[in-house]
Amino acid sequence: MDIKSAEFVISNTNVDKCPKDLIPEYAFIGRSNVGKSSLINMLVQRKSLAKTSGKPGKTQLINHFKINNSWFLVDLPGYGYAKVSKSVKSKFQKFIVEYFEKRKQLVSAFVLIDVRHSPQKVDVEFMQWLGEHGIPFSIIFTKADKLKPGAIKRNAENYLQKLTEDAWEEAPNHFITSSSSGAGRDDVLNYIENINNE
Ligand code: GDP
Numbered sequence: 008m009d010i011k012s013a014e015f016v017i018s019n020t021n022v023d024k025c026p027k028d029l030i031p032e033y034a035f036i037g038r039s040n041v042g043k044s045s046l047i048n049m050l051v052q053r054k055s056l057a058k059t060s061g062k063p064g065k066t067q068l069i070n071h072f073k074i075n076n077s078w079f080l081v082d083l084p085g086y087g088y089a090k091v092s093k094s095v096k097s098k099f100q101k102f103i104v105e106y107f108e109k110r111k112q113l114v115s116a117f118v119l120i121d122v123r124h125s126p127q128k129v130d131v132e133f134m135q136w137l138g139e140h141g142i143p144f145s146i147i148f149t150k151a152d153k154l155k156p157g158a159i160k161r162n163a164e165n166y167l168q169k170l171t172e173d174a175w176e177e178a179p180n181h182f183i184t185s186s187s188s189g190a191g192r193d194d195v196l197n198y199i200e201n202i203n204n205e
Pocket of ligand 1: 188
């Protein structure tokens with residue numbers, strides 16, 4: 008997919024105030040520092056689109072970007088706190104939960120995972136929650152340039168293997184990316200394009 012246009016539309020914490028356009032939507036989410044802003048900017052080839060809302064604390068907002076005038080890329084707040092909580096609902100901000108429960112335009116989520124890490128409770132719980140709510144998602148492994156090819160493959164395989172042991176019968180769809188090298192860009196964009204053209 009060629010990115011012909013990428014524009015910031017709106018930021019908010021209220022899903023009812025998200026854009027009304029009935030165009031396909033893809034949401035990017037992950038723990039803080041996983042490389043989400045870098046990945047979004049790499050995908051759309053804009054230096055700082057993921058920061059252009061220009062408001063302090065924008066990482067705690069639902070940020071809508073319209074791409075090629077035909078689909079929304081949504082930058083969701085980073086999750087994951089030291090805070091111990093029994094329910095997933097209180098662990099993930101209420102408005103994130105509401106976003107996933109209510110947003111009819113959402114086609115798929117992308118859950119970002121640092122390729123160097125082994126499965127962390129908060130990520131696994133979040134993916135489980137998505138699964139229970141019937142929300143399709145793929146994993147995007149980030150920062151692949153930090154490892155050698157053999158280690159990337161091993162880590163990703165171990166991660167998916169562990170997920171299937173703990174929670175899933177089948178490993179989720181996944182991508183391996185690096186915002187530094189641009190690896191995985193075509194894979195993610197072609198995936199989105201193919202769904203949009205279906
Ligand atoms: P966010 O908090 O998830 O939006 O993460 P950022 O995109 O701000 O990235 C967090 C840190 O990781 C920054 O220091 C980035 O420079 C670094 N980073 C992000 N993506 C990559 C990557 O693909 N490769 C490398 N080497 N560093 C990355």
